[in-house]
Amino acid sequence: MTEKTDTARESAVMTGRSVTDKTDTGSHGRPGRRPAGRRRAPSAGRSRSWRDSPLRKITPWLFLAAPLALLITFTYVPVASMISYSFTDWDGVSPDRENVGFDNYVQIFTRPELFRVFFVSGYYLAASVVQIAVALYFAVVLSFNLKFRNLFKGILFFPYLINGVAIGFVFLYFFQDGGTLDSVLSWFGVTTDHPWLGDPTSANISLAGVSVWRFTGLNFVLFLGAIQSIPGELYEAAELDGAGKWKQFRHIIAPSIKPVISLSVILAISGSLSVFEIPYIMTGGATGTQTFVIQTIKLAFQFNKTGLASAAAVVLLLIILLITWIQRRLVPDDKVDLV
Amino acid sequence: MGHKKTTALSGAVLAAAMLALSACSGGGSGVTGEAATAPSDAKEVSGKIEVLTQRTDLVKNGTLKKYAAEFNKIYPKVKVSFDGITDYEGEVRIRMNGKVYGDVLFIPGAVAKNDYPKFFAPLGTTQEMSKYRFSDKTEVDGKVYGVAQFGTANGFVYNKALWKKAGITTWPKSPQEFLAGLKAIKDKTGATPYYTNFKDGWPLTQWTSNLGGVGCDAQASNALAGPVSPWKAGSEMNTIDTLLHDIVKQGLSEKDPTTTNWESSKALLAEGKIGTMMLGSWAITQMQQAAKEGGTDPADIGFMPFPVQNDGKFCGALVSDYQQAVSIYSENKPAARAWVDWFTEKSGFAEKEGVVSALKSAPMPATLKEFVDNDVTFFDRSEAKTAAVNDIDEAAEIGLNKQDYRQKLVDTARGVEKGDIEDFFAGLNKRWDEAAKTVGD
Numbered sequence: 001m002t003e004k005t006d007t008a009r010e011s012a013v014m015t016g017r018s019v020t021d022k023t024d025t026g027s028h029g030r031p032g033r034r035p036a037g038r039r040r041a042p043s044a045g046r047s048r049s050w051r052d053s054p055l056r057k058i059t060p061w062l063f064l065a066a067p068l069a070l071l072i073t074f075t076y077v078p079v080a081s082m083i084s085y086s087f088t089d090w091d092g093v094s095p096d097r098e099n100v101g102f103d104n105y106v107q108i109f110t111r112p113e114l115f116r117v118f119f120v121s122g123y124y125l126a127a128s129v130v131q132i133a134v135a136l137y138f139a140v141v142l143s144f145n146l147k148f149r150n151l152f153k154g155i156l157f158f159p160y161l162i163n164g165v166a167i168g169f170v171f172l173y174f175f176q177d178g179g180t181l182d183s184v185l186s187w188f189g190v191t192t193d194h195p196w197l198g199d200p201t202s203a204n205i206s207l208a209g210v211s212v213w214r215f216t217g218l219n220f221v222l223f224l225g226a227i228q229s230i231p232g233e234l235y236e237a238a239e240l241d242g243a244g245k246w247k248q249f250r251h252i253i254a255p256s257i258k259p260v261i262s263l264s265v266i267l268a269i270s271g272s273l274s275v276f277e278i279p280y281i282m283t284g285g286a287t288g289t290q291t292f293v294i295q296t297i298k299l300a301f302q303f304n305k306t307g308l309a310s311a312a313a314v315v316l317l318l319i320i321l322l323i324t325w326i327q328r329r330l331v332p333d334d335k336v337d338l339v
Numbered sequence: 340m341g342h343k344k345t346t347a348l349s350g351a352v353l354a355a356a357m358l359a360l361s362a363c364s365g366g367g368s369g370v371t372g373e374a375a376t377a378p379s380d381a382k383e384v385s386g387k388i389e390v391l392t393q394r395t396d397l398v399k400n401g402t403l404k405k406y407a408a409e410f411n412k413i414y415p416k417v418k419v420s421f422d423g424i425t426d427y428e429g430e431v432r433i434r435m436n437g438k439v440y441g442d443v444l445f446i447p448g449a450v451a452k453n454d455y456p457k458f459f460a461p462l463g464t465t466q467e468m469s470k471y472r473f474s475d476k477t478e479v480d481g482k483v484y485g486v487a488q489f490g491t492a493n494g495f496v497y498n499k500a501l502w503k504k505a506g507i508t509t510w511p512k513s514p515q516e517f518l519a520g521l522k523a524i525k526d527k528t529g530a531t532p533y534y535t536n537f538k539d540g541w542p543l544t545q546w547t548s549n550l551g552g553v554g555c556d557a558q559a560s561n562a563l564a565g566p567v568s569p570w571k572a573g574s575e576m577n578t579i580d581t582l583l584h585d586i587v588k589q590g591l592s593e594k595d596p597t598t599t600n601w602e603s604s605k606a607l608l609a610e611g612k613i614g615t616m617m618l619g620s621w622a623i624t625q626m627q628q629a630a631k632e633g634g635t636d637p638a639d640i641g642f643m644p645f646p647v648q649n650d651g652k653f654c655g656a657l658v659s660d661y662q663q664a665v666s667i668y669s670e671n672k673p674a675a676r677a678w679v680d681w682f683t684e685k686s687g688f689a690e691k692e693g694v695v696s697a698l699k700s701a702p703m704p705a706t707l708k709e710f711v712d713n714d715v716t717f718f719d720r721s722e723a724k725t726a727a728v729n730d731i732d733e734a735a736e737i738g739l740n741k742q743d744y745r746q747k748l749v750d751t752a753r754g755v756e757k758g759d760i761e762d763f764f765a766g767l768n769k770r771w772d773e774a775a776k777t778v779g780d
Contacts, residue, residue: 093432093447094454172538176598195595199755203597284540286746287597287755301429302741303733304449 086310092300097307104311114312117292120204120279121272127208128215128268132261135216139223140249153224160217168281171210175282200288207279207289214278215271219264226257262331269327270320292316375460375665377680378414378673385416386671388442388678391424391431393661398423406686410678413685417674442669443678445661446477446485448740452726455484459664460672462486462679471683471697473659476722485662486683490695491619492644492655492707492717493548496626499641501611504528510643510653510713514582517646521591524614532614533586534604537596537749540742545617547739549579551656551720555649559656560720564727566772570764577764578647580748583617584760587752596749605629609640621660623706624693642706644715655710656720657695727778735774737767 086104090097108114138156142149159167174180175196185192197203230252238248254261276293279285285294292312300309378384390403397403398421407419422441424430432449434440435458450458461482468474468483477485502508505524511517521532536542551559553575563569569576586592593599593613607613609630616622620642627637644653663683665675682688689696693706703711710717732739744767750756751763 091449091451093435093449094451095457096454172598177595179598195597197597198595198753283538283597284742284746286537286540286743287750298743299736301432301449302738302743303736304451305733305736 082310083314085307086314088307090306091304092306093304100307104308105315107308108311108315114295117290117295118273120289120291121275123204123208124211124272124275125269127212128272131212131216132219132264132268134212135219135264136223136261138216139220139227140253143224143227153220156220157217159214160221162214164214164277165281167210167214168278171206171278172282175206197283197287197289203283203287203289207282210278210282211275222260222264223257226260227253230256262327266324266327269323273320273323274316373460373667373672375462375669375672375676375679377676381413381677382415384414384673384677386674387418387420388669388671388675389420389422390678391422391427391441391444393424393427393445395423395425406682406688409686410681413681414674414677417671417677419678438668440666440668442666442671442675443663444666445488446664448729452477452479452729455479455664456482456667458667459484460667460669462665462676470699472657472695472699472719473662473697473722476659476725477662477664478723485664486679487659487697488661488663488683489621489689489692489697490657490659490719491548491621492657492695492710493545493552493619494617494642494644494655494710495615496608496618496622497615497641497643498608498611498613498639500636500639501528501530501614502641504611505614511646512648514578514585514646517582518585518589518591521586521614522589525591528611528614530612530614531593531607532591533593534599534608534613534616535583535587535592535596535749536599536601536604536616537593537746538599539601540746542601542616542618543583543742543745543749544740545619546579546583546745547576548619548658549617549645549656550575551658551718552645552654553578553647555652555654555716555718557656557718557721560722560728561724564724564731564775566775568768569771570767579645580745580764581760582646583745584748584752587749592749596753606633609633609635609637611635611639619658619694620704620706621692621694624691642709644710649716653710653713653715655707655715655717657717658720659697659722660694730778731771731775734778735770737770 085097087099087101088097089100089103138152142152142156146152177195181196182192194202196206234252235248238252243251274293275291276297279289279291280294280297283289285291285298290298293316296309296312296316299305299312392398392403394403403421407421410419411417427445428447428449431440431444431447435447435450446455446459455477456479461484462468463483465474465478465481465483468486471486472490473487474483476487477483501524502520505520505527507520507523511520524530524532550563551557553559556562556575559575568574570580571577587596604613604616605626606629608616608626610633623640623642626640630637630640644655647653663679665672665679669675683697689701690704693704695701695704695707703717728739737744747756748760748763751758751760
């Protein structure tokens with residue numbers, strides 16, 4: 001549920017694009033293919049040399065050069081070097097490193113305490129169920145005509161715009177002894193002496209709550225976008241047939257936004273496994289709030305085991321890929337056909 | 340569109356890719372040999388030097404610039420600039436993969452001692468550097484690579500007025516007396532007797548600095564190099580961590596440790612809302628400053644040694660702070676060396692900050708007057724085997740100078756983490772001993 005910004009945005013764009021593609025196909029014939037006549041047009045002079053010029057084949061690559069260079073420099077090269085570090089005993093500073101083969105991976109899988117931190121992800125996983133449900137509820141409600149609709153949309157989306165570090169600090173004050181939460185509760189006559197971040201269970205629940213607060217807006221916007229692409233006539237027809245709001249949701253909205261929901265679930269699971277920002281800033285992983293990513297960072301930067309930490313990062317990557325693949329198997333991405 | 344442009348463009352892409360590839364292929368071996376010797380003529384030495392520092396506050400408020408101006412009175416041709424780095428350890432260790440990491444810098448903890456010659460210029464032989472405290476910490480093969488910025492004694496910063504109010508006027512001589520004192524503060528004044536600074540974490544690492552002071556043993560740190568079960572009953576680490584455990588267990592620390600705040604804790608101690616904190620002697624001036632700003636009496640800030648006596652006397656182990664070194668890639672090594680020497684010996688920095696000068700001949704600072712008056716035995720804790728100790732510490736993933744294991748100790752004491760202190764120490768001993776065997780020094 002954290003760290004999903006980029007992928008989420010990309011897929012939002014992708015969903016949008018597929019919608020436009022569809023309309024294109026309807027009105028203009030097949031895009032991307034040139035009319036046949038032009039192809040057969042007599043070639044002479046410049047146009048002939050252009051067609052035969054080697055430049056013509058290169059042109060698409062020229063357009064791709066900049067994004068590819070960026071992609072390779074900032075994604076594939078670092079990942080490749082991370083994978084190569086994972087087979088060494090590098091300490092992160094020393095110019096020397098030794099190849100240790102699969103030793104780091106063997107360590108990861110033979111030291112149960114390194115995997116125990118995944119239990120913490122359970123809290124975030126549970127929280128993301130809440131998060132998706134809340135987001136879905138508000139997306140459905142706010143897709144109908146409602147007073148102050150845009151205001152509510154803004155309010156719901158706003159937390160997502162705030163920087164994660166700032167959120168960490170704000171909620172640190174919120175949860176502190178006699179802080180915002182305690183004083184608000186005391187207005188309702190609830191006086192509690194409980195330190196919210198004081199024991200592992202309540203600390204993890206509190207942190208997961210912050211995470212829900214932060215990321216609900218993103219899910220909400222994804223759902224809202226999808227819901228609004230449903231043609232309005234469908235509701236009218238459904239209403240004429242006597243379907244209530246729940247039936248409309250059950251049979252129209254839910255099936256049509258299924259791809260977005262399944263995307264959200266994938267992001268929620270991979271996000272839950274790689275939670276980092278909020279617990280790192282708020283507790284630093286103390287009091288049983290350490291997650292796999294925090295543990296990896298500590299291995300790399302506190303204990304100077306860059307090799308082992310790289311291996312842990314590779315393992316996390318593989319786990320997430322595996323889960324995504326399994327989920328794709330279980331819930332195939334079938335086409336949504338509304339009409 | 341012309342062909343020329345194409346080749347130029349693809350050339351650029353290729354170059355960028357090559358650059359990216361070569362950048363990740365590691366730091367290389369570096370230039371070795373050239374020592375950073377002190378210049379013989381102060382008027383002649385010239386060049387620009389950059390000094391890396393973690394004291395961003397001193398960079399921002401211009402204090403360091405004033406030091407540079409003083410320095411220029413003696414070395415007029417050297418231009419000194421400062422680079423204040425908030426996350427010093429994290430950032431510098433990454434910069435050290437390249438060649439640009441300032442001319443003068445503090446040696447990051449992550450650099451293995453045996454790698455010092457690959458990163459720093461030697462400053463002199465052990466013999467030449469023996470006028471400085473802690474020079475054994477950076478000695479590799481008879482050459483010294485760093486000069487301590489300063490040294491600190493360790494102990495409890497406390498509010499004298501508050502302790503007096505609770506009826507305690509002499510320093511506690513044993514952990515039991517200390518705990519009783521804290522309890523008296525809690526019962527009689529309602530203040531928080533001890534503040535852990537659990538959330539910020541690093542103040543918990545200060546407890547480790549008591550190593551040596553507890554047993555009056557200059558070799559206490561070196562003695563950890565090996566499978567020696569550092570937390571076995573009766574050991575210094577055991578005494579140190581048991582005291583912290585007992586403070587928390589008996590409810591003598593702050594109610595909600597997870598949301599503590601270092602900056603505000605200074606004011607709280609000065610005001611007498613907090614009784615005591617475990618810190619280095621460098622903290623005294625900061626607390627006095629907080630007292631001045633808050634309108635309370637700076638003279639109320641006291642400093643007491645760890646509550647253990649050996650032969651009827653308290654012991655104060657002096658421990659090294661960051662070590663200043665000269666980058667091996669520095670182009671103005673004499674100028675850089677001149678800065679290190681001047682800053683350590685003539686700048687008056689240690690005196691102003693109330694810490695122990697790295698120069699053995701310098702007198703004890705005013706902040707430690709109480710220690711001197713009460714006849715506390717001072718000695719420099721030897722750091723000769725720090726490298727081996729650190730190797731074991733890292734292999735065991737304990738972190739003697741990291742906050743994590745002590746946060747766990749506090750959580751165990753509070754009862755939110757499973758197990759008791761015996762299990763906890765047993766686990767640490769086991770990890771330490773196993774790691775010591777694999778590191779094999």
